[in-house]
Amino acid sequence: MKDRQNSLVILKSTLGRLPSYYCEIENRMARGEEFVSATSIAESLGINPVQVRKDLAGISSEPGRPKRGFHIVRLLEDMKMFLGYDRCDEAVLVGVGALGHVLLHYGGFAKYGLDIVAGFDIDPKEKRVGDKHVLHIDSLVPFLRRTHVNIGIIAVPAPEAQGVADMLVSAGVKAIWNFAPTTLKLSDDILVKNENLAASLAALSSELHRRR
Secondary structure, eight states: OHHHHHHHHHHHHHHHHHHHHHHHHHHHHHTTOOEEOHHHHHHHHTSOHHHHHHHHHTTOSSOOBTTTBEEHHHHHHHHHHHHTTTSOEEEEEEOOSHHHHHHHHOOGGGGGTEEEEEEEESSOSOSEETTEEEEEGGGHHHHHHHHOOOEEEEOSOHHHHHHHHHHHHHTTOOEEEEOSSSOOOOOTTSEEEEOOHHHHHHHHHHHHHHHO
């Protein structure tokens, strides 16, 4: 049991770093580079090269070449498969306020295998945001049961987040991307990724003042 828990921790920490590697490697490919080393990635991102080498070795289908590193095209293909960028997962967004509008308008999610198919709000002032339909929250559960969407994105105020999460789970959602500044209480079989923007801003501000 302990080994399984340790492997899950390693997997989660690796997943947290891989998107940064992916963007860095993709930028190098755009510049015409053919190979990339773990050391050069680490130098660009300011992290430990041993950690980068270990992360890439765990997902690459072939080892890095001496003095050259990993073949960029093959490595990106392996990373796409590992991160799920090579497939498209559908999601719904609940809470079409200022943040919800931004998320619905953002077209870059498709590149990373995510398609927000609709937005839901308690008082939808608009019927569409960009090319996305915005529906009343009362239609959320029937919509999910009809479409079998597995991912829910929460962008509502903190007091409403738990109720929305419970609603999503009751309708079959298996993963939640939570932008509400609160901790959700859900069963262990539900995947939850929290994005606390206020906490991130506070950490950034604190570090800025510390450096000054």
